[in-house]
Amino acid sequence: MGITRLRGFQDIIGADARAVSIVEDTARAVAERYSIHEIRIPLLERVELYQRSSGETSDVVEKQMYAFGDHDEAHTMLALRPEGTPGVVRAYIEAGLDRSDPEQRFYYSGPMFRRERPQKGRFRQFHQFGVEIFGRPDAACDAELMIMVDDLRRELGLEVEFQINSLGDDKCRPAFRAALLEWGRAHVHELCEDCHHRLERNPLRLLDCKIDVKKVESAPRSTDFLCEECRQHFGIVQELLAGAGVPYVVNPKLVRGLDYYNRTTFEAISGAVGSQSAVVAGGRYDGLVETLGGSAVAGTGFAIGVERIALALEAERFRVKETPDVALIAMGEAALRAAMELALDLRHAKIRVELLSPERGLKALLRRADKIGAHYALILGANELAKGVAQLRDLKSSTQQEIPLAEVVSAVAKPA
Ligand code: HAM
Secondary structure, eight states, X not given: OOOOOOTTOOOOOTHHXXXXXXXXXXXXXXXXXXXXXXXXXXXXXXXXXXXIIIITTXXXXXXXXXXXXXXXXXXXXXXXXXXXXHHHHHHHHHTTHHHHOOOEEEEEEEEEEOOOOOBTTBOSEEEEEEEEEESOOSHHHHHHHHHHHHHHHHHHTOOOEEEEEEOOOTTTHHHHHHHHHHHHHHTGGGSOXXXXXXXXXXXXXXXXXXXXXXXXXXXXXXXXXXXXXXXXXXXXXXXXXXXXTOOEEEOTTOOOSSTTOEEEEEEEEOXXXXXXXXXXEEEEOTTHHHHTTSOSOOEEEEEEEHHHHHHHHOGGGGOOOOOOSEEEEEOSHHHHHHHHHHHHHHHHTTOOEEEOOTTSOHHHHHHHHHHTTOSEEEEEOHHHHHHTEEEEEETTTTEEEEEEGGGHHHHHHSOO
């Protein structure tokens, strides 16, 4: 038996790979227009980082982390990153930016790992393009992040629905949590087994239950508990979204699965991916920098599920074949050396060249040139070399001409 890939892990090939790159490249270009700059952080971090930020009771930390002990003396517990936010916050604090220059705007792009049950749009290794903004406690920043996501989805030609909510802050959320706990205890016999577990450990998560969807309709809503400041903040977010022409719905059940959120949370939902419909998700996390040992600096951000967006875009759109301009055929060793020089000249002139194997006959190589869809076959043998020329065969029109080596680049570069 051959060695196969792991369950939930993907090889992304051809048009699918191109779709993923297009999502990443477009997100990068849009982020740069919002004056957001790249940060690169490790794939491996200490487990505590996620326990203290994403939350010990979150599914991500409790059930889904790829965690293992290092071979050092301390058996340091490590984890493959399940999300980017904690690592970016750690890096921000470690670089001393929370003190020296707290207002920072970062984006990151790369693989994340979660040991989830694989299905369409849900993988164990997937890619996120994330944005994290520090030092901006204002509602305008939350709104701008959603406007940015809207810009991106428009550029990609994707329809989404924005769902938003406010979870309140340290002042008003305790009352909401207490109300949920009370509601949960009163309804405990109707709730699923997971919810029994959630109830005492993290009652907010009751609203997130995928089984008790109908039952939690009657549960308390965070928006009914907001203090004056949080209500105002949420009001401004909505006004600015409406002003920018970004439609949204308020979903009071949107508590998100990670522990660090306060005030604004949001998701962009696509109808084109099946049940894994959240293609972008994020929110505000004003206490997180402090929780991880930094100063009291506000934070807000989001992450795009790159594969989910690529799936929603239908890879078919990207099935354009990448064909070379020139298939270079060298017959004999001396010709091969000259051909390699010629290939370099052509490539420096931005011409796509595939040097064919020198170990096959001319006929087979011409068939190969045809198969890979090359526009020209450029043939260089001992005779041509002696005369300082090459045969340029136009495979589209089946015409052939002999041209001096010095003129090959300009002959091929001519628009066909
Ligand atoms: P999240 O909701 O866990 O949030 O993930 C963000 C997005 O990543 C999801 O909406 C989804 O599109 C994608 N995603 C998550 N898990 C998978 C999976 N197993 N397979 C494929 N795609 C997946 C976060 O990760 C937060 N760090 C977002 C954030 C940034 N909040 C503030 N800043």
